[in-house]
Amino acid sequence: xxxxxxxxxxxxxxxxxxxxxxxxxxxxxxxxxxxxxxxxxxxxxxxxxxxxxxxxxxxxxxxxxxxxxxxxxxxxxxxxxxxxxxxxxxxxxxxxxxxxxxxxxxxxxxxxxxxxxxxxxxxxxxxxxxxxxxxxxxxxxxxxxxxxxxxxxxxxxxxxxxxxxxxxxxxxxxxxxxxxxxxxxxxxxxxxxxxxxxxxxxxxxxxxxxxxxxxxxxxxxxxxxxxxxxxxxxxxxxxxxxxxxxxxxxxxxxxxxxxxxxxxxxxxxxxxxxxxxxxxxxxxxxxxxxxxxxxxxxxxxxxxxxxxxxxxxxxxxxxxxxxxxxxxxxxxxxxxxxxxxxxxxxxxxxxxxxxxxxxxxxxxxxxxxxxxxxxxxxxxxxxxxxxxxxxxxxxxxxxxxxxxxxxxxxxxxxxxxxxxxxxxxxxxxxxxxxxxxxxxxxxxxxxxxxxxxxxxxxxxxxxxxxxxxxxxxxxxxxxxxxxxxxxxxxxxxxxxxxxxxxxxxxxxxxxxxxxxxxxxxxxxxxxxxxxxxxxxxxxxxxxxxxxx
Amino acid sequence: xxxxxxxxxxxxxxxxxxxxxxxxxxxxxxxxxxxxxxxxxxxxxxxxxxxxxxxxxxxxxxxxxxxxxxxxxxxxxxxxxxxxxxxxxxxxxxxxxxxxxxxxxxxxxxxxxxxxxxxxxxxxxxxxxxxxxxxxxxxxxxxxxxxxxxxxxxxxxxxxxxxxxxxxxxxxxxxxxxxxxxxxxxxxxxxxxxxxxxxxxxxxxxxxxxxxxxxxxxxxxxxxxxxxxxxxxxxxxxxxxxxxxxxxxxxxxxxxxxx
Numbered sequence: 141x142x143x144x145x146x147x148x149x150x151x152x153x154x155x156x157x158x159x160x161x162x163x164x165x166x167x168x169x170x171x172x173x174x175x176x177x178x179x180x181x182x183x184x185x186x187x188x189x190x191x192x193x194x195x196x197x198x199x200x201x202x203x204x205x206x207x208x209x210x211x212x213x214x215x216x217x218x219x220x221x222x223x224x225x226x227x228x229x230x231x232x233x234x235x236x237x238x239x240x241x242x243x244x245x246x247x248x249x250x251x252x253x254x255x256x257x258x259x260x261x262x263x264x265x266x267x268x269x270x271x272x273x274x275x276x277x278x279x280x281x282x283x284x285x286x287x288x289x290x291x292x293x294x295x296x297x298x299x300x301x302x303x304x305x306x307x308x309x310x311x312x313x314x315x316x317x318x319x320x321x322x323x324x325x326x327x328x329x330x331x332x333x334x335x336x337x338x339x340x341x342x343x344x345x346x347x348x349x350x351x352x353x354x355x356x357x358x359x360x361x362x363x364x365x366x367x368x369x370x371x372x373x374x375x376x377x378x379x380x381x382x383x384x385x386x387x388x389x390x391x392x393x394x395x396x397x398x399x400x401x402x403x404x405x406x407x408x409x410x411x412x413x414x415x416x417x418x419x420x421x422x423x424x425x426x427x428x429x430x431x432x433x434x435x436x437x438x439x440x441x442x443x444x445x446x447x448x449x450x451x452x453x454x455x456x457x458x459x460x461x462x463x464x465x466x467x468x469x470x471x472x473x474x475x476x477x478x479x480x481x482x483x484x485x486x487x488x489x490x491x492x493x494x495x496x497x498x499x500x501x502x503x504x505x506x507x508x509x510x511x512x513x514x515x516x517x518x519x520x521x522x523x524x525x526x527x528x529x530x531x532x533x534x535x536x537x538x539x540x541x542x543x544x545x546x547x548x549x550x551x552x553x554x555x556x557x558x559x560x561x562x563x564x565x566x567x568x569x570x571x572x573x574x575x576x577x578x579x580x581x582x583x584x585x586x587x588x589x590x591x592x593x594x595x596x597x598x599x600x601x602x603x604x605x606x607x608x609x610x611x612x613x614x615x616x617x618x619x620x621x622x623x624x625x626x627x628x629x630x631x632x633x634x635x636x637x638x639x640x641x642x643x644x645x646x647x648x649x650x651x652x653x654x655x656x657x658x659x660x661x662x663x664x665x666x667x668x669x670x671x672x673x674x675x676x677x678x679x680x681x682x683x684x685x686x687x688x
Numbered sequence: 689x690x691x692x693x694x695x696x697x698x699x700x701x702x703x704x705x706x707x708x709x710x711x712x713x714x715x716x717x718x719x720x721x722x723x724x725x726x727x728x729x730x731x732x733x734x735x736x737x738x739x740x741x742x743x744x745x746x747x748x749x750x751x752x753x754x755x756x757x758x759x760x761x762x763x764x765x766x767x768x769x770x771x772x773x774x775x776x777x778x779x780x781x782x783x784x785x786x787x788x789x790x791x792x793x794x795x796x797x798x799x800x801x802x803x804x805x806x807x808x809x810x811x812x813x814x815x816x817x818x819x820x821x822x823x824x825x826x827x828x829x830x831x832x833x834x835x836x837x838x839x840x841x842x843x844x845x846x847x848x849x850x851x852x853x854x855x856x857x858x859x860x861x862x863x864x865x866x867x868x869x870x871x872x873x874x875x876x877x878x879x880x881x882x883x884x885x886x887x888x889x890x891x892x893x894x895x896x897x898x899x900x901x902x903x904x905x906x907x908x909x910x911x912x913x914x915x916x917x918x919x920x921x922x923x924x925x926x927x928x929x930x931x932x933x934x935x936x937x938x939x940x941x942x943x944x945x946x947x
Contacts, residue, residue: 452798466792469785470778477780477821548776552837554742556793557765624778 145278159420161270169271205286213294222392230385234318241322242349245276266424284315310388317384320415327423330430350487355494467567472575484540488533496526521653527603528649535641542621550625561620561685598662605669612676620685693718693876698748708734710900721877723891731900732880736849740770769843771834773850779823783833794841808836827854845876888919
């Protein structure tokens with residue numbers, strides 16, 4: 141697919157030339173990027189058993205897109221006019237693609253790996269920017285295709301051929317529009333913000349998107365008034381005309397004699413053309429040097445030494461060997477400073493507080509008092525869900541802790557006289573549990589106890605101890621990868637392993653739920669589980685793994 | 689008589705059937721500075737990685753301080769300090785944090801790490817940057833950090849793979865002095881480089897590698913007696929002899945458009 145799209149892009153060379161972009165340079169950079177992607181890096185040393193990317197992963201992504209696309213088709217079953225349903229469909233379609241662009245493809249736009257190679261060459265900024273835009277488009281296109289297949293099929297089945305033709309015109313324009321909107325956002329932010337503020341904005345933005353998606357998923361079906369949507373007329377509130385999806389959907393009104401929104405379609409087509417025009421000139425100015433700045437090239441002297449006291453005391457208290465301590469401190473620092481690690485972890489974590497709120501907002505019926513809601517939550521045991529969802533976020537973190545952009549720095553582990561790989565794994569677990577898991581559990585458990593009462597203390601303790609045991613078990617029985625030692629592109633675990641993790645967590649949560657009303661039993665289980673977690677840590681530290 | 693600290697016997701390594709090292713035999717004594725040179729692709733980095741314990745699968749025998757690296761790789765690694773050619777380090781850490789981490793992996797006490805790191809940072813003019821994250825460091829600054837991390841645990845053998853890469857003239861002087869002083873303190877230096885004049889000045893013995901084989905070794909004087917040339921000329925002569933290179937002809941062809 142990517143090669144076909146590249147050929148199409150090459151065939152469009154008169155357009156690139158016409159808008160002032162050197163097609164030879166453009167295709168040269170683009171072909172290199174496609175080639176580099178094919179050559180996935182292998183891990184350092186001991187590399188004979190390098191992990192392989194699952195051959196099914198692309199098909200799984202396609203399947204997810206097809207399912208999502210099928211859900212979007214439900215919009216057409218609403219009893220509204222075609223203009224409104226296409227507008228809503230395009231809004232959702234563009235939102236999914238936009239989210240994907242922000243979450244998965246931001247790295248392509250801001251990639252700084254090749255700046256020292258490309259920037260010194262006489263390549264104009266607009267070629268650098270456009271090579272990245274087109275590369276993102278190639279990546280986005282297959283997603284857009286699978287997402288739109290159900291809708292296209294539905295149109296072929298349900299509507300006359302003219303409407304099918306219009307849809308085929310509108311869908312790629314919608315994909316291009318959302319691509320340029322995201323790029324506009326980043327390039328403008330790059331231009332007007334300092335590099336430090338931009339990096340912070342990037343992280344926050346991605347986190348907010350994750351929170352928003354999950355919140356929409358959780359609350360959407362509960363709070364959307366379907367009666368209201370059935371009577372929706374998007375032509376009426378004029379502020380809705382600001383939505384690009386409406387502009388594109390208005391093409392379905394062109395044939396309608398009494399339409400007052402048909403002319404919006406000119407805007408729909410003109411908007412991406414305007415953004416393309418801006419990207420070849422104004423927006424591209426200084427893009428290459430700004431990306432280089434994001435990579436970091438200015439060295440400043442420190443005003444004050446970094447604080448070492450508390451974490452050194454903590455590591456001395458909980459770690460039994462110097463190797464364990466070194467890993468404990470390294471993992472803590474990397475988690476606190478690495479933007480890539482934060483971007484991996486916090487989106488998974490943010491679903492926990494959202495689910496926490498969801499439980500209280502969706503329990504009971506209208507008119508219930510807070511005390512009645514609390515009684516319902518206690519009776520159903522739904523307060524246990526966020527506690528085990530927290531575990532899921534941490535299992536994912538443990539799975540990803542071996543991945544890093546600067547994975548080559550892990551040579552130092554291989555060159556050091558480390559007697560037991562278990563020491564490294566114990567250092568990782570202790571750091572994650574003590575510096576991340578327990579503080580978050582304390583907050584979450586504290587909130588649950590404050591709202592629902594002190595009788596939940598034993599439940600929080602049991603869930604915490606069981607979660608720590610499951611984290612230890614996960615590490616104990618998985619291949620022991622050195623932390624931050626694998627390139628981010630390497631996929632370690634199959635889809636089925638992830639499902640297994642989920643099933644185990646659900647089973648443990650269910651078992652906990654089954655005994656929740658027997659307070660004494662919960663207390664006994666909590667104490668036993670805490671003791672077991674200490675023993676588990678000890679056993680983990682002693683285990684001889686093979687280095688990977 | 690001194691016991692050798694490094695003994696290589698018939699050391700061989702192949703990748704996918706392609707031989708990289710062919711039955712190397714080399715004995716190194718404590719306090720020696722070995723200049724390990726050879727053209728690109730000769731197998732220098734592979735030798736260095738085997739010595740540092742990064743490559744574990746090879747044929748032949750490698751004894752460090754009388755211990756086989758295959759039998760007890762940890763004991764061997766504890767005796768070795770390694771400075772890699774590519775400055776790969778955790779860039780989000782500061783130099784001090786990195787030293788604490790590496791020192792920890794070698795089992796050093798914190799006070800020892802702090803004392804040694806502070807002194808070396810001062811010697812390398814990096815004191816002002818001791819608490820600055822390394823993501824903004826130049827290549828030379830990173831190289832200095834790697835060198836300090838390599839000697840922090842007071843190894844018996846220091847393996848330096850292109851240690852002067854990216855360093856300024858003052859830093860080169862400091863490194864040369866460091867190498868000499870470490871050798872007078874009984875440390876063995878395995879110095880791998882392309883910069884011939886530095887190798888010539890600091891090395892007690894030079895080992896020339898070509899296509900995975902040692903084609904010449906000896907003190908600079910011994911090699912000069914044999915060929916009567918500087919190290920650079922010697923390097924050129926020996927490697928050309930064995931490869932039958934006609935680089936001047938090739939260069940003339942390559943440069944014909946440049947008149």
